[in-house]
Amino acid sequence: MADSVIEADAVVIGAGPVGLFQVFQLGLHEVQAHVIDALPYAGGQCIELYADKPIYDIPGVPATTGCGLTNSLLQQIAPMRPQMHFSQAVESVTRLTDGRLQLTTTKGLRFITKTLFVAAGVGAFVPRKPAVPGWEAFEGTQVHYVHDAPLGESASAGAQLVVLGGDESAVLAALALAQSSTHASKPARVTLVHRRDVFGGEPPTLAALEAARASGDIRVIAGQVTGCETQGTRLSGLQLLTADGTSITLPADHVLVRLGVSPKMGPIAGWGWALERKQVPVNTENFQSEIPGIFAVGDINTYPGKRKLILCGFHEATLAAFGAMPLIAPGKEVHLQYTTTSPRLHKLLGGGTDR
Numbered sequence: 144m145a146d147s148v149i150e151a152d153a154v155v156i157g158a159g160p161v162g163l164f165q166v167f168q169l170g171l172h173e174v175q176a177h178v179i180d181a182l183p184y185a186g187g188q189c190i191e192l193y194a195d196k197p198i199y200d201i202p203g204v205p206a207t208t209g210c211g212l213t214n215s216l217l218q219q220i221a222p223m224r225p226q227m228h229f230s231q232a233v234e235s236v237t238r239l240t241d242g243r244l245q246l247t248t249t250k251g252l253r254f255i256t257k258t259l260f261v262a263a264g265v266g267a268f269v270p271r272k273p274a275v276p277g278w279e280a281f282e283g284t285q286v287h288y289v290h291d292a293p294l295g296e297s298a299s300a301g302a303q304l305v306v307l308g309g310d311e312s313a314v315l316a317a318l319a320l321a322q323s324s325t326h327a328s329k330p331a332r333v334t335l336v337h338r339r340d341v342f343g344g345e346p347p348t349l350a351a352l353e354a355a356r357a358s359g360d361i362r363v364i365a366g367q368v369t370g371c372e373t374q375g376t377r378l379s380g381l382q383l384l385t386a387d388g389t390s391i392t393l394p395a396d397h398v399l400v401r402l403g404v405s406p407k408m409g410p411i412a413g414w415g416w417a418l419e420r421k422q423v424p425v426n427t428e429n430f431q432s433e434i435p436g437i438f439a440v441g442d443i444n445t446y447p448g449k450r451k452l453i454l455c456g457f458h459e460a461t462l463a464a465f466g467a468m469p470l471i472a473p474g475k476e477v478h479l480q481y482t483t484t485s486p487r488l489h490k491l492l493g494g495g496t497d498r
Contacts, residue, residue, distance in 0.1 A: 156263050159188055164219075273400070305398045306336065
């Protein structure tokens with residue numbers, strides 16, 4: 144609930160590969176982490192930018208993909224039982240009188256934590272939006288982005304549906320609207336709008352688009368959105384400037400925006416630390432920032448010799464977990480233990496007992 148406070152030893156911002164491995168390293172110290180991510184699922188940049196593209200530089204893994212690496216890391220951290228909080232960002236961070244950190248999120252969740260690990264990569268991935276006056280008034284009701292819930296059959300029945308975009312995700316969205324509906328929920332029309340009549344995608348996807356155009360299931364308009372038409376408080380159409388310079392009004396009951404995503408630093412930039420080129424300076428002993436208790440790992444941090452590699456982020460997460468333990472468990476001796484020989488870690492990871 145928004146009014147409750149979640150007390151934690153560690154909160155990780157970012158559920159990309161480095162954030163997930165941070166969870167694992169904290170778990171080896173028997174610290175359960177809460178994870179916050181702006182996306183509705185884990186994976187971060189790996190999922191958003193190269194879910195199906197090959198990755199060759201993960202030690203011991205000759206080849207994987209962004210999706211494959213994410214799934215492997217989720218399986219690896221399962222014994223740590225992290226608490227995942229998706230589709231929200233951290234809005235503010237304040238210091239309490241007892242030294243702990245209080246966080247609030249865009250969904251109203253409040254956390255009080257001993258340590259905070261920022262693994263936000265290059266920032267939170269947010270959808271690109273057309274620069275149209277008044278557009279925001281219809282977001283969540285008639286304007287839908289890639290991370291929103293799918294458009295239901297009741298919404299699409301007899302409706303004028305518009306998809307904005309020119310990459311494969313836009314084409315696939317238009318095809319899904321045109322082809323997956325039953326007769327009872329069939330839309331009145333599906334229109335795909337892009338600035339040029341040229342689309343990206345795999346050959347089968349583009350062939351399916353051509354077939355849908357030929358059959359009349361999808362109409363394509365080359366142009367750009369310049370304004371909105373309304374009836375009362377509802378969106379009724381889009382004003383378009385077509386490729387030949389003509390202004391037209393396109394009826395629209397629902398608009399699916401598929402213009403890609405871009406990383407944004409968001410509130411992190413205003414937390415009171417001195418950033419260097421939108422990155423957080425850290426020391427390389429424990430990857431703590433200038434703010435005590437806040438650690439930064441992965442692409443979000445910077446230090447002499449920094450390399451933006453997943454492998455380097457894994458190393459940083461390991462040392463950050465060790466460095467945070469004096470704050471999480473003051474006075475507790477922290478020993479280096481090996482997963483190959485430690486009975487305690489075997490038990491923790493499901494491979495034996497601690498006897």
